[in-house]
Amino acid sequence: MTSAARAETPAPRRSGRTRAEKSQATRERILDVAEGEFSRHGMDGVTLRAVARKARVDTALLHYYFDSKKGLFDAVFLRRAEVLNKDRMEALDRYEAEAGDAVTVEGAVAAFLNPVLDRCANAGPGWRAYFALIGVVNNTPLWGGETMTRYFDPVIHRLIKVVRRALPEAREEDLFWSYHMLSGSLTLTLAETGRIDTLSGGICRSDDIAAVGPRMIAYAAAGFRAVCRPGGDQPSA
Amino acid sequence: MTSAARAETPAPRRSGRTRAEKSQATRERILDVAEGEFSRHGMDGVTLRAVARKARVDTALLHYYFDSKKGLFDAVFLRRAEVLNKDRMEALDRYEAEAGDAVTVEGAVAAFLNPVLDRCANAGPGWRAYFALIGVVNNTPLWGGETMTRYFDPVIHRLIKVVRRALPEAREEDLFWSYHMLSGSLTLTLAETGRIDTLSGGICRSDDIAAVGPRMIAYAAAGFRAVCRPGGDQPSA
DNA sequence: GTCTATAAGATGATAGAC
DNA sequence: GTCTATCATCTTATAGAC
Numbered sequence: 001m002t003s004a005a006r007a008e009t010p011a012p013r014r015s016g017r018t019r020a021e022k023s024q025a026t027r028e029r030i031l032d033v034a035e036g037e038f039s040r041h042g043m044d045g046v047t048l049r050a051v052a053r054k055a056r057v058d059t060a061l062l063h064y065y066f067d068s069k070k071g072l073f074d075a076v077f078l079r080r081a082e083v084l085n086k087d088r089m090e091a092l093d094r095y096e097a098e099a100g101d102a103v104t105v106e107g108a109v110a111a112f113l114n115p116v117l118d119r120c121a122n123a124g125p126g127w128r129a130y131f132a133l134i135g136v137v138n139n140t141p142l143w144g145g146e147t148m149t150r151y152f153d154p155v156i157h158r159l160i161k162v163v164r165r166a167l168p169e170a171r172e173e174d175l176f177w178s179y180h181m182l183s184g185s186l187t188l189t190l191a192e193t194g195r196i197d198t199l200s201g202g203i204c205r206s207d208d209i210a211a212v213g214p215r216m217i218a219y220a221a222a223g224f225r226a227v228c229r230p231g232g233d234q235p236s237a
Numbered sequence: 238m239t240s241a242a243r244a245e246t247p248a249p250r251r252s253g254r255t256r257a258e259k260s261q262a263t264r265e266r267i268l269d270v271a272e273g274e275f276s277r278h279g280m281d282g283v284t285l286r287a288v289a290r291k292a293r294v295d296t297a298l299l300h301y302y303f304d305s306k307k308g309l310f311d312a313v314f315l316r317r318a319e320v321l322n323k324d325r326m327e328a329l330d331r332y333e334a335e336a337g338d339a340v341t342v343e344g345a346v347a348a349f350l351n352p353v354l355d356r357c358a359n360a361g362p363g364w365r366a367y368f369a370l371i372g373v374v375n376n377t378p379l380w381g382g383e384t385m386t387r388y389f390d391p392v393i394h395r396l397i398k399v400v401r402r403a404l405p406e407a408r409e410e411d412l413f414w415s416y417h418m419l420s421g422s423l424t425l426t427l428a429e430t431g432r433i434d435t436l437s438g439g440i441c442r443s444d445d446i447a448a449v450g451p452r453m454i455a456y457a458a459a460g461f462r463a464v465c466r467p468g469g470d471q472p473s474a
Numbered sequence: 475g476t477c478t479a480t481a482a483g484a485t486g487a488t489a490g491a492c
Numbered sequence: 493g494t495c496t497a498t499c500a501t502c503t504t505a506t507a508g509a510c
Contacts, residue, residue: 023475040378044282048504058477063505065475132378138432139376139425141277141369145432145443153436176437177452183432184425185418188376195375195382195420199390200413206382215414218467219460226459227452260493285486295495300487302493 027065030055032126035076039133042140043073077137080130081151087115088155096162105221108162112155113186113217120190121209128192135191138183163224170228178227182220189216264302267292269363272313276370279377280310314374317367318388324352325392333399342458345399349392350423350457354450357427365429372428375420400461407465415464419457426453 017025033055037046048069052059066072088111095111096103119127137144160175167175192206204211254262270292274283285306289296303309325348332348333340356364374381397412404412429443441448 019475026475042279042281042377044279047502049502059504060478060506061476069504135376136378139372139428139430140279141373141428141430144428145430145435148430148432149435156436173437173440173448174452176433176441177449178456179436180425180433180441180449181422181453181456184421184423186421188417188421188424191376191378191381193376193378193382193385195385196413196417198382198386199393199416200410203410204413204417211410212414212417215411215464216418218463219415219418222459222463223456226455230455256493263493284484286484296486297488297496298494306486 026055026057026061030057030062030065030072031076031079034072035126035133036129038073038076039129039136042136043069048072076130076133077147077151080127084115084119085152085155088112089158091115092155092158092162096165103162103165105163105166105224106217108159108166109182109220109224110217111162112159113213113220116186116190117209117213117216121213131190132192135187135189138187163228167224167228174228175224178220178224181223181227182216185216185220263292263294263298267294267299267302267309268313268316271309272363272370273366275310275313276366276373279373280306285309313367313370314384314388317364321352321356322389322392325349326395328352329392329395329399333402340399340402342400342403342461343454345396345403346419346457346461347454348399349396350450350454353423353427354446354453358446358450368427369429372424372426375424404461404465411465412461415457415461418460418464419453422453422457 030051034046034051037051037054046069048059048062051072052062062072066075091111091114092108095107099107116131120131134148137147140147156179160179163175163178164170189206189212194206196204196206267288271283271288274288274291283306285296285299288309289299299309303312328348328351329345332344336344353368357368371385374384377384393416397416400412400415401407426443426449431443433441433443
């Protein structure tokens with residue numbers, strides 16, 4: 001149980017671990033458990049006792065490592081944000097360099113989404129829980145918007161910059177609103193609520209990333225064009 | 238404060254109220270307060286004490302009317318769902334009757350969205366809080382999907398039926414996935430998290446429904462076409 | 475580092491007076 | 493209907509032993 005980090009990082013040899021290594025392992029184990037709990041129940045639905053019990057430590061240890069409940073939440077959010085942001089930035093850089101003047105909206109959106117979709121499909125339950133957490137936070141009133149801003153604004157601005165090369169005549173507000181629509185589609189997908197499963201009578205599954213990925217790219221790219229280039233989307237033909 | 242219901246329903250004359258009327262007024266006042274609290278803090282972030290204090294009643298009265306915290310939440314959710322569903326169904330019926338064989342994706346999506354967007358812009362803070370609550374619930378893991386299904390599935394199936402008339406060759410799964418994208422965009426908008434405000438440096442505002450409405454319709458309609466009719470969306474020209 | 479013990483207060487819910 | 497009083501439990505957090 002809760003073997004996300006152990007499954008994703010090379011396991012240190014069992015004997016001969018230094019104190020620092022053991023401490024680090026405990027810290028990561030707490031983060032893994034907290035990540036899962038927060039993603040399922042939200043910030044207020046989780047108690048430190050539940051996290052401590054599942055991580056097989058005492059609640060006092062959570063305070064030792066993360067000070068407060070909010071501190072634990074922030075640590076969970078930050079851990080993978082750094083990895084993801086670096087990856088997305090590089091993907092956008094790479095795409096822009098490769099495409100040259102032939103940048104398309106599809107290409108930009110794909111470069112932005114693929115680091116998420118690929119991990120969602122392949123990188124194990126830890127990342128999956130993290131993405132579900134993002135899905136919850138993005139739709140959280142009061143502090144959700146501020147939190148997303150704090151961690152993810154730079155890469156969004158990078159995306160918009162690339163999209164603008166494909167739609168040079170687009171107005172700023174149209175680009176931002178279009179991203180807003182994409183953001184909603186993406187984070188609802190990441191939340192994996194199972195709603196599409198029952199709505200569709202089983203035809204679609206929330207966890208079928210391979211099915212939703214290409215459709216999200218096509219849907220969003222067409223949406224960007226329709227909003228940012230009125231007349232660019234042809235209702236007929 | 239918390240004058241949503243009083244502002245939206247004709248005020249009964251102050252004297253000569255029957256006991257039943259006073260009871261009903263208290264019940265509605267509790268629902269109004271709970272609606273606001275749940276929409277801002279989510280199910281687990283709200284305490285019955287906070288609701289009782291703001292509604293100027295005792296917590297025991299909440300249990301008298303709604304049995305439990307979950308009962309109160311469900312009552313909040315149901316109250317406006319009935320009104321909204323009826324309105325959306327009629328809007329879709331009306332559009333289909335008017336358009337005849339000239340049904341368009343834009344028209345169907347607009348008929349589906351307008352009852353929400355119009356209320357969001359004009360119907361007062363009560364409806365606004367309710368929509369924010371929908372935004373939170375739609376992205377809530379574990380029970381969010383089930384709750385949305387319970388209250389809103391019929392009208393979604395009605396929407397898809399109308400869209401299918403505009404896209405007769407569309408496959409079922411493409412229609413459902415497209416709706417899924419629209420659902421994410423809509424509920425993020427309804428949550429009004431303020432994220433777009435800071436992301437755009439003030440160019441866009443979360444509460445500017447007049448700005449987001451037309452863009453959501455254009456974005457979603459183009460997305461439906463791109464997903465459901467491959468080749469129907471033209472990247473160039 | 476990790477645990478025991480405990481503080482200090484909040485929580486959902488109920489029984490019963492009026 | 494509405495309130496007072498109260499219960500049993502749970503909550504975050506801290507002090508200090510080992």
